[in-house]
Amino acid sequence: MIELTNITKSYEMGEMMVHALRGVDLKIQEGEFVAIMGPSGSGKSTLMNVIGCLDAPSGGRYTLDGIDVSQMSDDEQARIRNKRIGFVFQQFNLLPRTTAEKQVALPLMYGGYGRSQRSDRAKEALNSVGLGDRLDHKPDELSGGQQQRVAIARALAPNPNIILADEPTGALDTQSGNEILNIFKELNSQGMTVVMITHDPEVAEYAQRTIWIRDGVIVEHL
Numbered sequence: 629m630i631e632l633t634n635i636t637k638s639y640e641m642g643e644m645m646v647h648a649l650r651g652v653d654l655k656i657q658e659g660e661f662v663a664i665m666g667p668s669g670s671g672k673s674t675l676m677n678v679i680g681c682l683d684a685p686s687g688g689r690y691t692l693d694g695i696d697v698s699q700m701s702d703d704e705q706a707r708i709r710n711k712r713i714g715f716v717f718q719q720f721n722l723l724p725r726t727t728a729e730k731q732v733a734l735p736l737m738y739g740g741y742g743r744s745q746r747s748d749r750a751k752e753a754l755n756s757v758g759l760g761d762r763l764d765h766k767p768d769e770l771s772g773g774q775q776q777r778v779a780i781a782r783a784l785a786p787n788p789n790i791i792l793a794d795e796p797t798g799a800l801d802t803q804s805g806n807e808i809l810n811i812f813k814e815l816n817s818q819g820m821t822v823v824m825i826t827h828d829p830e831v832a833e834y835a836q837r838t839i840w841i842r843d844g845v846i847v848e849h850l
Contacts (some may be wrong), residue, residue: 629790629821630656630679635688635698637674637844648674649685650844656823658789661816663835664825671844672825673794679823680713680792681705710738714783718795720775722767728754729763732782739786753781757811773804780811791815793824797831809834 637649648671656662666672677683678690681697684705690698697708722731732750741749754760757777767775776796783791793812797805813834816822824835832838840848 629658629693630654630823631689631691632678633689633691635675635678635685635690637671637678637683638686648844649678651688652841652844652846654839654846656821658821659816659819660837661812661822661835662824663832663838664823664841665827665829665832665838666841667827670841672841674844675841676792676794676823676825680715681709710735710786712788712790714786714788714791716776716779716783716791716793716796718798720767720772720779720799722775722778724767727764727766728759728770728778728781731778732785735782736785749785750781753785754778756784757781771804772800773807776800776804776808777811780808784815789819790821790823793822795825795827797826797828805831 632652632654635649635652636647639646639648652675664672664675674683678685685698688698689696692708692712697705700708729747729750732753733746736746736749751760751763754763757780759774759777759781762770762774770778791812796812797808800808809831812822812824822835824831826832838850839846840850
């Protein structure tokens with residue numbers, strides 16, 4: 629499903645050139661649950677951004693289901709991203725005065741869904757993460773774990789086939805974090821491809837495969 633060949637990514641920072649990715653080769657099969665690990669500054673977040681079509685590589689080839697997305701325009705990448713990929717971040721990125729149902733329905737506005745269809749899909753997504761009884765709750769009425777569940781439901785609402793999760797348990801206590809990871813395992817068991825960045829080996833154990841990246845190069849697969 630995901631194939632990266634000799635992917636490079638460089639940034640200019642003042643007069644310096646930062647080489648975040650230095651020739652990454654990576655294949656992720658449909659239905660895999662993969663963890664990406666590495667120290668701070670290793671390139672793992674840059675790799676996630678390339679996979680998620682948030683950032684174009686400087687060089688190399690990235691194909692998603694056989695389609696070369698590395699040479700697409702920003703608008704073309706945005707269409708791929710909105711249809712195929714759901715994002716979950718360490719900070720939940722919820723709107724403070726908006727109910728759970730409306731948070732989840734929000735990305736569907738950009739997909740041309742009608743009001744009732746947005747509502748139905750939002751309720752279905754919230755039910756799938758165990759929050760069917762919290763539709764009208766705002767973020768300050770929810771625990772951290774529940775807020776992350778809302779964020780997962782928001783990622784699921786457009787029916788993507790890939791979830792990219794960047795340190796999804798980093799802001800949670802151990803119990804809430806384990807509950808979130810079990811949701812990812814359940815989604816994966818239903819056929820969802822899950823790619824997760826983490827610095828925690830115990831979190832990575834939930835994945836089927838762990839990829840280590842250091843200094844912009846993949847150094848190990850476990």
